[in-house]
Amino acid sequence: MSLKRNNLNVGDVYSEEVCNNLSRTQIVQYAGSSGDYNPLHSDEIFTTQVAGYPSVFAHGMLSMGMTGRMLTNYVGDGRLTAFGVRFTSQVFPGATLTASATIEAIREENGEHFVDLSVSTKDSDGVEVIKGQASAKIDA
Amino acid sequence: MAVDKFPIEAGHIMLFARSIGDANPIYYDESYAETTEPGAVIAPPTFVQASAQFDPDYFLRPKIGQEWFGSAKGPTGITEKKGGGGGGGGGGLHAEQHYVYHKPLKAGDTLTATVKPGNSWEKEGRRGGKLMFSESVTEYRDLSGDLVVTATSVGVRTERPATS
Numbered sequence: 511m512s513l514k515r516n517n518l519n520v521g522d523v524y525s526e527e528v529c530n531n532l533s534r535t536q537i538v539q540y541a542g543s544s545g546d547y548n549p550l551h552s553d554e555i556f557t558t559q560v561a562g563y564p565s566v567f568a569h570g571m572l573s574m575g576m577t578g579r580m581l582t583n584y585v586g587d588g589r590l591t592a593f594g595v596r597f598t599s600q601v602f603p604g605a606t607l608t609a610s611a612t613i614e615a616i617r618e619e620n621g622e623h624f625v626d627l628s629v630s631t632k633d634s635d636g637v638e639v640i641k642g643q644a645s646a647k648i649d650a
Numbered sequence: 651m652a653v654d655k656f657p658i659e660a661g662h663i664m665l666f667a668r669s670i671g672d673a674n675p676i677y678y679d680e681s682y683a684e685t686t687e688p689g690a691v692i693a694p695p696t697f698v699q700a701s702a703q704f705d706p707d708y709f710l711r712p713k714i715g716q717e718w719f720g721s722a723k724g725p726t727g728i729t730e731k732k733g734g735g736g737g738g739g740g741g742g743l744h745a746e747q748h749y750v751y752h753k754p755l756k757a758g759d760t761l762t763a764t765v766k767p768g769n770s771w772e773k774e775g776r777r778g779g780k781l782m783f784s785e786s787v788t789e790y791r792d793l794s795g796d797l798v799v800t801a802t803s804v805g806v807r808t809e810r811p812a813t814s
Contacts, residue, residue: 512687529671539669543662545702548710549720559725570744571699575670578695587676588688593695594748594802 512586513648515623518616524584525610528576528631532568532605540572570597573607577631577640580609585625585646595629595642606634611644623648651705651788653763656698660757663693666700691757695749698790698799701763742807745783750800753792761790761798768802779809 529536538552546569549556557566574595581590601607608631615626625648631640660678667677675682676692683691702708712718718727755761768785775781783806790799 536669536671539665543666543669544700545705545708546699546710547712547720549718553720555721555725556719560719560721571696571747572670574747575666575672575694575696575699579670579672579674582672582674582695587674587686588692588754590695590751592748592750594746596746597744 512589513584513625513646515616515648515650518613518625518648520613520615522613523610524580525608526580526583528580528607528609530606532601532603532607534566534603537566537568537572537603540569540575544569544571546571565602567603568601568605573597573601573631573640574642576607577609577629577642580631581611581627581629581644581646584611585627585644585648589646589648591624591645591647593629593642593644595640597639598641599633599637599639601633601639605639607631607639608634609640614643616648623650651702651708651763652765653701653704653761656701656704656761656763656790658693658697658755658757658759658761660691662700662703663691663697663757666697667694670694670696688754688756693755693757695751696747697755698749698761698763698788698801699747701761701788701790742782742805744803745806746802746804748802752797752799755790755798759798760793762793763788763790768804775808782807 541547541552551566551569554566557563610630611627613625614628617624625646627644629642629644630638632638664678676686680691766787768787770784773781783804785804788801792798
């Protein structure tokens with residue numbers, strides 16, 4: 511399932527829809543698994559009346575986690591060497607997100623081969639919610 | 651977050667994978683995982699974030715017998731709340747997260763996490779007034795002391811809630 515150097519070209523794009531109509535319940539699931547119980551992600555009353563946001567919203571790390579699923583499906587399990595993102599916009603319940611990876615470089619280091627990717631996750635209006643980069647080991 | 655002992659448990663990995671909508675059987679099916687390149691149940695790339703569960707002082711988890719800032723009878727459980735935005739009593743918002751992976755993280759491993767402060771800087775924001783950024787670097791090591799994951803987190807505090 512890993513990528514082979516000869517099949518790859520700079521500019522190749524891989525995309526996946528990583529959530530469709532994001533539910534408050536999935537955000538609660540993420541709170542439970544990650545341990546981040548900030549009420550901003552699950553408590554509509556606190557979030558609207560005290561914190562002053564229009565609604566609860568997803569943990570940035572949930573969007574990053576969903577984006578990571580696209581990456582591991584693309585590069586294979588245990589192949590990532592780096593993954594970093596900026597959270598560029600908040601993700602509210604109801605979001606449908608598509609994550610993409612674009613090959614920026616293919617390189618060799620100490621006899622091992624790597625691919626460098628730019629990463630972007632956008633909602634259905636085209637607003638970017640995650641902007642980042644990743645690197646993965648590939649086969650020669 | 652600093653943690654003395656972060657056990658990488660198979661059930662926790664399964665729950666975490668479900669919560670990010672990842673149905674890959676390498677996160678829950680041991681016999682399938684044996685047939686893969688890593689050869690074992692591994693953790694998804696963002697899993698070390700869940701070390702918060704093993705930080706006894708993690709401030710975004712309600713503590714037994716203490717007031718919690720989320721709603722209860724009223725919109726916040728804190729009797730006297732302080733002003734300020736950026737999470738309304740929380741620790742601001744998460745601006746960036748970066749991971750470097752040194753070796754695969756497998757179910758059954760035990761990690762320790764040590765935290766070093768990183769840079770901090772300020773920026774004038776468009777919607778939320780002044781933005782105050784601060785960085786922290788967490789090193790996750792296994793019991794033999796080998797680095798497994800390096801995590802760099804950037805947090806931001808705003809003068810008032812910033813919505814997109």
